Amino acid sequence: MSLSPASPIVVIGAKGQMGARFVRSFREAGNPVTEFDHPLDVARLSGAVRGAALVLLCVPITAMRDVVAVVAPHLTQTTILADICSVKVQPLHDMLAQTTTPVAGTHPLFGPQTLDAELRIAVTPGRDQAASDNLSDCFRTLGFSPFTTTADEHDKAMAYIQGLNFVTTVAYLCASPLENGIERFFTPSFGRRVEAATKMITQDAPLFSTMFEANPHSLEAVRAFRSYLNVAAGGDLELLSQKALWWWRKQHDAGGPAS
Helix, strand or coil, X not given: CCCCCCXXXXXXXXXXXXXXXXXXXXXXXXXXXXXXXXXXXXXXXXXXXXXXXXXXXXXXXXXXXXXXXXXXXXXXXXXXXXECCCCCHHHHXXXXXXXXXCEEEEEECCCCCCCCCCCEEEEEEEECHHHHHHHHHHHHHCCCEEEECCHHHHHHHHHHHHHHHHHXXXXXXXXXXXXXXXXXXXXXXXXXXXHHHHHHHHCCHHHHHHHHHHCCCHHHHHHHHHHHHHHHHCCCHHHHHHHHHHHXXXXXXXXXXCC
């Protein structure tokens, strides 16, 4: 079944923030959407899944295996099963192990309220390349910017972009305790850093911890960071600063300032 503006869609986890965003996007494009959330109505689910072109799992990674087990018996050979988890190796394994039908992994690289940025989605083919291509085309129709990658490449990148960002932020804040009156010395840049970390620590810490544990490359990223901390502890900040200029290499190669 080809995905089109008329294709029926099933979204499981539709009451979550990202699930709700995809429901809105599909409906705005003209797709009929059937919503499910916990607890799953299995009797209603079976008919909806059989008639769907796409079943999109917007559920936590901790629930992925169990939800796939409920959905799998009702999938047809033309129904695409996809997820939106922030890690990809484990969810793809869970979906592929329990199905024989088209499977694709996706990760929206934006939040439920993001508006003023390119809305990129990583797409990781699982089974049936044509289905993954079809899903990418569907995302483009919705106004997103999909790109294809592998589950392992994705998780390596996320180990640094999400996992290590969380680990270093919590460790940094733990090393700067308020008990010693440090707030009197806040600079605007430090204040912005604390402000940027507020939601991550006060609301999303369990989510980031779960993603860290589920990503097979998390500890590798932490070990790499620790090695650079050891260089800093030895006092060679110039070496680190020079290596960090890698982030601005394209600007430097183009003839602009490196920093």
